Amino acid sequence: MKQTKTYLIYLLCSLSFFACTTRPVMPPQDSDPLAVLPSTDDFYLLARPSVHPELSYELLKDILPVDSSEIYPALERTHNTVISARFGKPLEFSGMMEGEYPAFFVRRSLKKSPGWSKNEEKTYKGPDGILADTIYKNTLLAASADPRLHVLQSALMKFPEDNSVLSAEDREWWESGNAALLFYLPDLAVFPMPEGLPVVPEGSSLLISMIPADDGRYSLNGEFRFAEAGSTRFWALGLRIFLAGRLGLSESEEERLAMSELNLKIDGATIILDNWNMTAPGWGHFLSTFNAQ
Structure with a gap:
């Protein structure tokens, strides 16, 4: 009988302890x-x-x-x-x-x-x-x-059932596992670019992905998606000038090499930037100096 009472007291103490302890919260597994x-x-x-x-x-x-x-x-x-x-x-x-x-x-x-x-x-x-x-x-x-x-x-x-900000095609691309990183800007007008470029048409966006390369570097692929094609040539010129100044005149040998390799072309209302290759530390340095501007 004494052992039974001791066991019950121990059990009640244990239950009281766990009842007062905050358990880790488990968010929904299928939430977006x-x-x-x-x-x-x-x-x-x-x-x-x-x-x-x-x-x-x-x-x-x-x-x-x-x-x-x-x-x-x-x-x-x-x-x-x-x-x-x-x-x-x-x-x-x-x-x-x-x-x-x-x-x-x-x-x-x-x-x-x-x-x-x-x-x-x-x-x-x-x-x-x-x-x-x-x-x-x-x-x-x-x-x-x-x-x-x-x-x-x-x-x-409580996750709402709104659609994701990504389109079905872009989400499928991300979920394929090819990209190490995906950057999406729904409103291109807020992107910090040099002054003097044309006004961004409403509905324009930017999608960038980084793809791992065999040599250990990461290749940036970007799409400046304009709602209309009228301003793409001016924007392409502005991007070329910006990249030539930022990378071509950089003190970093890696950034200068990246400038010599990258491609920039126009496809309808989209400016495509690809083959911009740098190592992870190189990307870290570029982004830190970009943010400091």
């Missing part, structure tokens, strides 16, 4: 984060960190500044990353990393990274007010401010 990210003024970035961790790190390090010694284990366990962001300083963004416990490893990284502090239970605040929510079991959430983070947190509980 692209359907809930905030605005068509944003650009969208999709990546496969577990397959391409070095490229993913180079592209994400300026968005989520964390200790590099700990972030690679998180990237290697992250199968999909979706980021929605708006050009500007500071960068406004929302991000989701989905995989096998990525939040646990990011949390370890945040504890070692300067400028980060615990904001509330398993939520951390970093430089410029960046927030990272590490409570979910297989998902990490990050955002530049509270409103964006709240959108993601509520979406995990």
